[in-house]
Amino acid sequence: MSETNTRARIMDLAQDLLREKGYTGFSYTPIAGALGVRNAAIHYHFPTKENLGEALVERERRRFLKWTGLKAIRDLDAWGKLDWFCSIYERYSQGGTRVCYLGALESSFDALPEAVQSQAQRLNLEMLAWLEEVLEAGRQAGDFRYEGRAAGRAVLIMSALQGAVQIARVTAPDNLEQAIQQIRASLR
Amino acid sequence: MSETNTRARIMDLAQDLLREKGYTGFSYTPIAGALGVRNAAIHYHFPTKENLGEALVERERRRFLKWTGLKAIRDLDAWGKLDWFCSIYERYSQGGTRVCYLGALESSFDALPEAVQSQAQRLNLEMLAWLEEVLEAGRQAGDFRYEGRAAGRAVLIMSALQGAVQIARVTAPDNLEQAIQQIRASLR
DNA sequence: TTGACAACTTACTAACTACTAAGTAAACTA
DNA sequence: TAGTTTACTTAGTAGTTAGTAAGTTGTCAA
DSSP states (O other): OOOTTHHHHHHHHHHHHHHHHOTTTOOHHHHHHHHTOOHHHHHHHSSSHHHHHHHHHHHHHHHHHHHHHSHHHHTSOHHHHHHHHHHHHHHHHTTTTOOOHHHHHHTTGGGSOHHHHHHHHHHHHHHHHHHHHHHHHHHHTTSOOOOSOHHHHHHHHHHHHHHHHHHHHHSOTHHHHHHHHHHHHTTO | OOOTTHHHHHHHHHHHHHHHHOTTTOOHHHHHHHHTOOHHHHHHHSSSHHHHHHHHHHHHHHHHHHHHHSHHHHTSOHHHHHHHHHHHHHHHHTTTTOOOHHHHHHTTGGGSOHHHHHHHHHHHHHHHHHHHHHHHHHHHTTSOOOOSOHHHHHHHHHHHHHHHHHHHHHSOTHHHHHHHHHHHHTTO
16 A cells, blocks of 8 residues: 555646646545545645645746756757747646646635745746846847846746636637747747 | 615626636625625525626626727727727736736636636637737738737737736736736837 | 554544525515 | 515525544554
């Protein structure tokens, strides 16, 4: 009865449910069902839903920080970095069936427990800060062309990606690609 | 015991709750509490939550179609129309406390009853279609400058506004204004 | 081989969810 | 003024939610 990776499997299932139905829309029972395990087993690994939610966003933050620290990413030029950032959202979208973490959490922010709110806020700020730096450096290197502050441009691009995965899900999956093309076009 | 506008007051309260906590995060009880009325009174006006949700989005669709049909809006130039569209989201944001209808609904789309899904989809397509037309006409008139299809640009702008009200709520309310400035800058 | 521990189980609980049936009081209508 | 309708009420329902306490079993270390 070892199967120590149950914890990780819970998180993977919870992640999918969160990004399908939102934070208030997912519960322990379907996770337990999919894992062939009782409800209380989930509570063994994550005593409260707040713990699980926090762990989910924390893992995503660790992943983002790990990736952005990688030489392979750091060595990319400005366009390469932008493409990588957009590809995160293409993966989130999963062909128009899901939305991104922040989109799923932020639209029901007032219903989130405090620990989840603060993790979501931190992930948001970390992604925004990284993107701002890429945009600033890219403009200075002559790769990007845009007006105004890099911080504002970062908000625009991240907002557009977050909004586009949501809109793509209810209209056409292709709309995410449309948005990404336009983001690229607006930086030339 | 007349007070016939209870129906409208229910909708107004439900609207606020929906845009604070999302569809699955709001329930009849707090609405009844705020109105000083019993739970069952809400069910008298809206038998099911699906009915209430549908009525909410339908009303928003009617409003959007009414406004866009108005001479005052139709007579605006391209920049004026764009500004009006952005102002919808400034109103939605309410100083960074709420999100827009579509953002609230789309991020938990798989948890919505069918009637609400289809209303949300229709509102989305109607807004996108209107914006596309404005962008196309604006480019032809020489007001806007951008590359690629107008439909793609419409997705970009609407995605950005929808995402920005969400991001503004958890970071800084000012971020919506930053995004709007950048939308404008990217059309010049 | 014993005892501690990890990873569960069974069997619950309290609170909340959407929803309903039956009754009531005031207003409007024939 | 009798009957109908409108806008509720009281008093429930069944289902789901997050969470808990106490017991069970396999693994491993001393």
